[in-house]
Amino acid sequence: MSYVFFEWTEFLVRWFHVIAGIAWIGSSFYFIALDLSLRNSDNIPKGAHGEAWQVHGGGFYRIIKYLIAPSKMPNELTWFKWEAYGTWISGFLLLTIVYYLSAELYMIDVERFDISQFEAILISILGIIMGWIVYDQICKFTVNMNLNMLAFFMLLVFTFFSWIFFQIFSFRGAFIQIGSMLGTIMVANVLMIIIPGQKKVVDSLLKGKKPDSKHGITAKQRSLHNNYLTLPVIFIMISNHYPIIYATKFSWVIISLIIIVGALIRHFFNIKHTGVKPPYWIWAPISMIILLSIFITEIGKPKLINNEKNSLRILDKIPKTLITASEEIIISKCSMCHARKPLWDNLSSPPKMVVLETKEDIIKHIDGIYSQAVASYAMPPGNITFIEGSDRHILKILYEKIKKL
DSSP: HHHHHHHHHHHHHHHHHHHHHHHHHHHHHOOOOOOOOOOTTTTTTTTEEEEEEEEEETTEEEEEEEEOSSOOOSEEEEOHHHHHHHHHHHHHIIIIIIIIIHHHHHHHHTTTTOHHHHHHHHHHHHHHHHHHHHHHHHHHHHHHHHHHHHHHHHHHHHHHHHHHHHHHOOOOHHHHHHHHHHHHHHHHHIIIIIHHHHHHHHHHHTTTTTOOOHHHHHHHHHHHHHHHHHHHHHHHHHTTTTTHHSSSSTTHHHHHHHHHHHHHHHHHHHHHHHSSSGGGHHHHHHHHHHHHHHHHHHHHHOOOOOOOOOOOOOHHHOOOSHHHHHHHHHHHHHTTSOOOOOOTTTTTSOOGGGSSSSSHHHHHHHHHHHIIIIEEEEOGGGTOOOOHHHHHHHHHHHHHHHHHO
């Protein structure tokens, strides 16, 4: 019963996280596109910045934007904030349920940094908070900096954080840590900058005072930052399904490259929304960076040690065939989790219902074994069972033999 309840809890939180994320990302994309599509007109009210006409669902919409605020406060005002808050709250719950409660499995790699579960959680939370503090201070002290220079500087900062996290956590833990940090920065922009600034504008209107324009300018700046960070965060969210992305030697570099790719894609569409001809040439560097990421993934795969003596020793030790040698590796390194009755704490069933207890099981799941333990460092998590390069090499040979049949 406890296992069923736990699984349902995780699923419902993940479901809510996806729903809230879609709502937040959708509103972010919409308002940036709307802002860039505004046009001046003789028919707009005094003090208005521009208007846009749109058609959707069988009706026409006329949207008018006031750069600072209207002369009179409307009776009803819709705030766009709970999508962001809901995304972060559900995301942190997922981080707790999946990673913090199973930190020894998903966050800690003793070969990199031998820390306790409590230390891993503490470093994770402090890292997330520190990411926001550093970003926020940079934004405040570089208000007049060229936007391209600021973007380059922030890329260096995010790359540094990525490298640090990959020195501390497991591959999977480090990747999700970067995603959590970037997501927190985006939500904190809403919670700490955008909404408070808008509330000050509303308060000034209610008191009959002239609102300060700096609040709108700052809010627009942070909203634009969120827009450019959206695609990299989505990439990190779905990367956990692809160990070849997050579990190679240079995955921390791939994160930086994807931040660039995501920003360039958003830049293309942001320019397109202004009504001018978008820079189609931008897809050339995007393609080149993606190809570079693929190349970096290839050279960052685990080194498969073709130690002939070691391989022969393993093959001569009890099992006499390749399949039995592979079975010995799987049973000793993987089956404590991937068993019909897992021996690992907090596991009531094998991960993704993949059972690896017999030769038949190994053959059945050979593609997954290759992608998780040969082409990447994804399994075992944090190399908790100390699988060696020679072991991965034997599994590679088995994979190739089976594929030739």
